[in-house]
Amino acid sequence: MRLPAISGEWIDRSRSVEFRFEGRTYKGYEGDTVTTALWGADVRVLGRSFKYHRPRGVLSLANHDTNAIHQWGDMPNLRADVTPLVAGMDLTAVNTFGSLENDKGRVLGKLSRFLPVGFYYKAFHNKRLFPMWERMFRVMTGLGRVDVSAPRKRTPKAYDFCDVLVIGGGAAGLSAALAAAAQGADVVVVDENARIGGAAGYQLGNDATRRRTHAELLACVAAEPRIRVVTATYAAGYYKDHWIPLVSAERMVKMRAGSVVVASGAFEQPAVFHNNDLPGVMLASAAQRLIYRYGVKPMQRAVVLAANADGYRAALDLLANDVAVAAVVDLRPTVGSAEPLARLLAQAGVEVLTGSCIVEGVADAAGLCAGARVASLGADGKPVGAEREIACDGILMSTGWAPAANLLYQAGTRMRFDTAVEQFVPDVLPDGVFACGRVNGVFGLERKLADGARAGSHAAAAAGFGSATGDALPPEAECPSHPWPIVDHPAGKNFVDFDEDLQYKDFCNAVQEGFDNIELLKRFSTNGMGPSQGKHSNMNGLRILARLTGKAPQQVGTTTARPFFHPVPMSILAGRGFSPERRTPLHSRHEALSARWMPAGVWQRPEFYQRAGESRLDCIRGEAAAVRGGVGIIDVGTLGKLEVIGPQAAEFLERVYTASYANLKVGMTRYAVMCDEAGVVIDDGVVARLAEDHFYFTTTTSGAATIYRELSRLNTMWRLDCGIVNHTGAFAAVNLAGPKSRLVLTKLTGLDLSAAAFPYLAVREAEVAVNGGKIPARLMRVGFVGEWGYEIHVPANCGGALWDALMAAGSAHGIRPFGVEAQRLLRLEKGHIIIGQDTDGLTTPLEVGLDWALKMNKPFFVGQRSLTAVGRLPRRQKLVGIRFPADHVGPVPLECNLVIANGEIAGRVTSIAFSPAVGCHIGLAFVKPELAETGTRLDIRLTGGSMVQATVSAAPFYDPDNLKQKEAA
Helix, strand or coil, X not given: XXXXXXXXXXXXXXXXXXXXXXXXXXXXXXXXXXXXXXXXXXXXXXXXXXXXXXXXXXXXXCXXXXXXXXXECCEEEEECCCXXXXXXXXXXXXXXXXXXXCCHHHHHHHHHHHCCCCHXXXXXXXXXXXXXXXXXXXXXXXXXXXXXXXXXXXXXXEEEEEEEEEEXXXXXXXXXXXXXXXXXXXXXXXXXXCCCCHHHHCCCCCCHHHHHHXXXXXXHHHHCCCEEEECCCEECCCECCCEEEEECXXXXXXXXXXXXXXXXXEEECCCECECCCCCCXXXXXXXXXHHHXXXXXXXXXXXXXXXXXXXXXXXHHHHHCCCEEEEEEECCCCCHHHHHHHHHHHHCCCXXXXXXXXXXXXXXXXXXXXXXXXXXXXXXCXXXXXXXXXXXXXXXXXXXXXXXXXXXXXXXXXXXEECCCCEEEEXXXXXXXXXXHHHXXXXXXXXXXXXXXXXXXXXXXXXXXXXXXXXXCCCCCCCCCCCCCECCCCCCCCEEECCCCEEHHHHHHHHHCCCCCHHHHHHHHCCCCCCCCCCCCHHHHHHHHHHXXXXXXXXXXXXXXXXXXXXXXXXXXXXXXXXXXXXXXXXXXXXXXXXXXXXXXXXXXXXXXXXXXXXXXXXXXXXXXXXXXXXXXXXXXXXXXXXXXXXCHHHHHHHXXXXXXXXXXXXXXXXXXXXXXXXXXXXXXXXXXXXXCEEEEEECCCCHHHHHHHHHHHHHHHCCCCEEEECCCCEEEEEEECCCHHHHHHCCCCCCCCCCCCCXXXXXXXXXXXXXXXXXXXXXXXXXXXXXXEEEEEEHHHHHHHHXXXXXHHXXXXXXXXCHHHHHHHHXXXXXXXXXXXXXXXXXXXXXXXXXXXXXXXXXXXXXXXXXXXXXXXXXXXXXXXXXXXXXXXXXXXXXXXXXXXXXXXXXXXXXXXXXXCCEEEEEEEECHHHCCCCCEEEEECCCCCEXXXXXXXXXXXXXXXXXXXXXX
């Protein structure tokens, strides 16, 4: 089905491309799309329809042809009409049960009477049958297959700017670009096609003059240095202040323009008649694109259904490229301005039937187009008289257009329905937005050039370049769209929406059931809700609704146009997958010790340290044992580290945290809990008082940046006399913990480390000896793991030296680094909570045993009023310790497994681990208050559905009197 080479075609015939489709091998050319390569290989069935699984071929070939959607490996729902052909492609059609050729789903076409419009909604109303319908719909619906194991695709984002952005590279858009550039503006032309030129390059009517005009236009644009052309890229949406996302296969460019010209053209609309979806029935513009862009013969013998001069041009283009034209069937009583074109057709022996319509497409045994049944058209728009069958293998439809006005609507344009062109046109445009060409109701080639020049000049002037010239053009002398290209048929299958298999009668039934508003009709019938988003169905749907309700199209209106203009791949929306990653100053030390990494917020932290011959669990338990029996060291540099300094520093902390800090002694620390306005716990840490007006405090690892921003916001409102400094990245910090930690640290500092001089919860500033020198350090006698220990904070550039010195000093005592997992086990033994793991977005301090940290007698702290109200109410839940018998064998719950009582959900597990120090599995769980009594037996459901029992236990599980932290070993 390939034609001889045509001047200006988009394919490179010297470079063939081999690919597979539905298990068979085919060849196309570089520059082909999947659709054109298959059609050129005489493949007529490209896909199956969504609902009835009818065979479908080419419809529009305009980048929204949902008749051909394919799967390539892990890439679902490729739009075959726009996807470039790639060597080695192995494609299959989507939405088939079995193969495309033997799709078992085609039986649904025979059941169409049982699947009326709105069937889905009605089925769901039957509660008894709902499970059956749900299972069926889940199996039957959807298109391509999502491969959850597919590798993540990373795409970049870019930013760009221009004075004038022209959306659409057709005749009007290119004329606008030239006019704007002539006034000195920097212009960007973006077009979704592989090359610019638009309809001027294929709607030729075998007219050499139109071809020359097209070539001259392209040459002028190429010669203008102020014009940049971006192809294979579509403007996906319109956002405030002329912000337009430009989407290509590789990236999204966020374009900010001084002004915007929308020259997006119009979508050719299908006529509605019985079997108008047969493979071989297509829009006239699709056939012309096949010919002039891809050198593909659309069919052997055609019938052209026309209602404008474009249909006659299409017939002439067919004749010029060795396609026989059996007849031109014109819906209009006269050919109007197409008279010269009709004479040329008559001279070629083509019959022109005016005042006639196609009643139905005739199918052969394979379901392909084999003819057209034609009848005269009565005054009421219905066929009359005897029908006549004309043999053909293709039907072209050229009966009208719908403006590609999505971006104009999104920009806030007020539109009006213009009966002179039977479409909505811009009535009032927003500032800085201009329209030209078919989207503006201008159709003739010369008129489009003039309209583009006007819009480009005005856009340049709006951007500050030159003076605006040119006035709006007078209306079209002849309407390019038929007001009712629709023929009812008793057998149905006259499709309005090809995406959703919606027939004319579906609209009648929907209106009869009361869905007579354009938005309600859309949702009930799903018109325009398929992949093409109504590009070929919205206009006909609007016409049908207007006729059924006796309203004018202006009264009916249009549905809301929202981004995106075309489907945008999730990989483009997600961008390049940039994940910021922070590393502490000790990262290289951990690497040298064979750390296994885990993310903690944006930080990378050692999960554990791998030892030869030991499993992950053995390593974690060994690290925990070292802390309990000797000494361990952990990098805690990821904690948020903040200072607040000033006369009202204490007052600031009083308002931020739930405890009291005005009475905190210099040289001491205190646990800190932060709540939001709803009384929900959002962070915790330790506050140290270094001087009367100077506090140093920590936050959780994941909350550091958020808490700093929130504190800055609060003090902006409160205007207290203090300043907040974020030292998170400026300080390194380690926690030296274990009964031998004091022996290790004594070797490095002259500070008195005795319990009397440096008690539990104290803070000291001292010097620590490293590498023969001394560095300043802040030392806090605090610890998350429940052993005697020191949290040591030093300048970040000294962190490595501190680590090395502590490891050397501790070598004689068996010092061992421990990671996050060992730390989590140790803190669990002490019953310490982790914010975000043992709490959620609704947890208050009252539910997690932090009542003691609430000073409700303070004048104010964030969340105090909410906690006062919550305190009067019965508790929803309570966090308790749970313990399994020491002899428990078999599976244990995972975090988030549910507690069940009397067959109902009564709580969930938040933390769980086996504790060698305690000798059994221990954990924390939220339960209903009536289950929180120590000794209560809890039923916990495992992931597989079986149940295990645990006992509510007092926490801490280890060293309940905290003697290990307060007394030296």
